[in-house]
Amino acid sequence: MNFYTDNKDLQFTLDHIDLAEIIKLRENNFAFAEEFASAPTDCEDAIDNYRRILNVLGEICADKIEPRSRTVDREGPHFENNTVTYHPLTVANLNDLNRAQLSGVMLPHRFGGLNFPATIYTMMTEMVSRADASLQNLFGLQDIGETICEFGSEEQKQEFLPGFASGEYDGAMDLTEPDYGSDLQSVRLRAWQDENGQWYLNGMKRFITNGCAKVHLVLARSEEGSADGRGLSMFICRACPQLVVRRIEDKLGIHGVATCELQYNDVPAQLCGKRRFGLIKYVMSLMNGARVAISAQAVGIAEAAYRDARKYAAERVQFKKSIDEFPAVYDMLASMKTRLTAARALLYETTRAVDLRTEYTHLAENDPAARDQAKYYSNLAAVLTPMCKALATETANKVAYDGLQIHGGAGYMRDFNAERFYRDARITNIYEGTTQLQIIAAIGGVMQRHNDTRINELLALPLEGRLAELRDMVRDLHKQQQETVAFMAELKDPAYHDLMARSLVEMETMVLVSLLLLRDAALDDSRAAIAERYVLDSLPEFAARRQRILSGDRSLIERKQDILDY
Numbered sequence: 001m002n003f004y005t006d007n008k009d010l011q012f013t014l015d016h017i018d019l020a021e022i023i024k025l026r027e028n029n030f031a032f033a034e035e036f037a038s039a040p041t042d043c044e045d046a047i048d049n050y051r052r053i054l055n056v057l058g059e060i061c062a063d064k065i066e067p068r069s070r071t072v073d074r075e076g077p078h079f080e081n082n083t084v085t086y087h088p089l090t091v092a093n094l095n096d097l098n099r100a101q102l103s104g105v106m107l108p109h110r111f112g113g114l115n116f117p118a119t120i121y122t123m124m125t126e127m128v129s130r131a132d133a134s135l136q137n138l139f140g141l142q143d144i145g146e147t148i149c150e151f152g153s154e155e156q157k158q159e160f161l162p163g164f165a166s167g168e169y170d171g172a173m174d175l176t177e178p179d180y181g182s183d184l185q186s187v188r189l190r191a192w193q194d195e196n197g198q199w200y201l202n203g204m205k206r207f208i209t210n211g212c213a214k215v216h217l218v219l220a221r222s223e224e225g226s227a228d229g230r231g232l233s234m235f236i237c238r239a240c241p242q243l244v245v246r247r248i249e250d251k252l253g254i255h256g257v258a259t260c261e262l263q264y265n266d267v268p269a270q271l272c273g274k275r276r277f278g279l280i281k282y283v284m285s286l287m288n289g290a291r292v293a294i295s296a297q298a299v300g301i302a303e304a305a306y307r308d309a310r311k312y313a314a315e316r317v318q319f320k321k322s323i324d325e326f327p328a329v330y331d332m333l334a335s336m337k338t339r340l341t342a343a344r345a346l347l348y349e350t351t352r353a354v355d356l357r358t359e360y361t362h363l364a365e366n367d368p369a370a371r372d373q374a375k376y377y378s379n380l381a382a383v384l385t386p387m388c389k390a391l392a393t394e395t396a397n398k399v400a401y402d403g404l405q406i407h408g409g410a411g412y413m414r415d416f417n418a419e420r421f422y423r424d425a426r427i428t429n430i431y432e433g434t435t436q437l438q439i440i441a442a443i444g445g446v447m448q449r450h451n452d453t454r455i456n457e458l459l460a461l462p463l464e465g466r467l468a469e470l471r472d473m474v475r476d477l478h479k480q481q482q483e484t485v486a487f488m489a490e491l492k493d494p495a496y497h498d499l500m501a502r503s504l505v506e507m508e509t510m511v512l513v514s515l516l517l518l519r520d521a522a523l524d525d526s527r528a529a530i531a532e533r534y535v536l537d538s539l540p541e542f543a544a545r546r547q548r549i550l551s552g553d554r555s556l557i558e559r560k561q562d563i564l565d566y
Helices: 008-016 020-026 028-034 043-075 088-099 118-131 133-151 154-166 278-315 327-364 368-412 418-426 435-447 452-459 465-491 494-523 525-551 560-565
Strands: 078-080 083-085 171-174 190-193 199-209 215-221 232-238 243-248 259-272
Touching: 008 043, 008 118, 008 327, 008 494, 020 028, 020 043, 020 327, 043 088, 043 118, 043 133, 043 418, 078 243, 083 243, 088 133, 118 133, 118 278, 118 327, 133 154, 133 171, 133 215, 133 232, 133 259, 133 278, 133 418, 154 215, 171 199, 199 215, 199 232, 215 259, 215 278, 232 278, 278 327, 278 368, 278 418, 327 368, 327 494, 327 525, 368 418, 368 435, 368 452, 368 494, 435 465, 435 494, 452 465, 452 494, 465 494, 465 525, 494 525
Parallel strands: 171 215, 190 215
Antiparallel strands: 078 083, 190 199, 199 259, 215 232, 232 259, 243 259
8 A cells, every 4th residue: 555646636636736937946946966865856757756755655654553552542651760762663664764765855955854845744744644643743743854944043954953853853832831732932941141142941831742751852941031922932951851741731632642741841942043032033934834734634524534444434334234335424434535635735734835935035134126926925825824724634533523424333333543642633633732722823814805806717718618607606705805905904893803714714625725726626526526526515504604694693791601600
């Protein structure tokens, strides 16, 4: 088996997503090929290399990582004397990935990285997550190296990035504290300097994925007397005796990776970037990358859960026929596949915007002509990233839930993978920002209509027959969305605005995803049925949400206490 070649949708995505602009910018118009043997000579060469690596990883995922996943889930890492020891099969997984040179995927050639765009790395993350969702939390922490590459000094890059590219270093991002959760501006872990200018860290962190890592990015309060995000800076530190793993969490799912509570006792550290920019710039960048990674993790879990449910339904015989022949079960499977395809479509629309934002932002540093493009893609990525995480992670939960239901009582037993997918999916819409926080992150871009240019491009695509009819339905939804946003803007009621934000964001998602699926159906008519189902399913839900918003009903706000205390 191969988790790339058996996934028609993932192959379709690579075959049809337009990466040419991204590749040229990332490869410095292919000038890197003159200096690095691994660098592509043209776009076709780059795509061939991406496909080759996806094939290699797809085989590792199917033949090695997935068969080990149930044992890893049941036995997990070991913790004793403040030391985390990963399961031997987890270590074997990491060794297999390193031997295949799949570390440092997005790091530049000069540090030994593959210099791949985020879109391809996300495809890799999706496949790893399908094989073992907990392993993604180790594979996905390559983002630590990316952040050092983006914001660290040249000396820090030379010190750390070759180790990330080779797989010698693993990473952790140490943000959350025991009392503050997602309220990162209230972080209290203290950073102080001695008379020689050496930084040290003191305090606690909790819920730190792979907190036993060799290299840590740490958000800490560097400005004495400050109380908000402007007093926070980002630091790099290494594992050392002063950095103590106090315990690992006993979790519902994602059992293969250690989630740690950490104590810093004057841990030596290096300032990464500028003081006071830790939260407002560096962590926001890190979190945006994490949102995309968790979206891919969610899609991978949903893919695994859907395939597992479909296989079980085809084999499980009741009343002398397989249960996938019963309309109620078939309808669930069709809904699962439609939701999964929709989430994947938005995921890779988002990664393309993220890649273009990255490349044009770098280009604009020296080329003023690129600033308009950098601004456009920055705004687009800023709204798509939280929309994507909200859709992908809620989809994973729904698909895993329905997958367990299709298994019936057997799905509740640990003899089948369905219960693991259900447990693993549950964290995706919590960590790296809950769905509720994704709505807060997306609503500004929805109100300011940052998606309209892209939506209008998709509306202008030439479609025929039934696809054109469906496109016209979506065009009407888009017009209604614009009218609804205008109504909310004119209302000037912050409490009502906050209450209706999720409906507005999800309505925007329905419009954009409908158009993405119609675009894909025009390229491959075998996808038309899924596009039609998604659009038709969206119509009544969109209408209900719009009607609720336009009603101006503030009863939930005004009678909140009556409802909650009843």
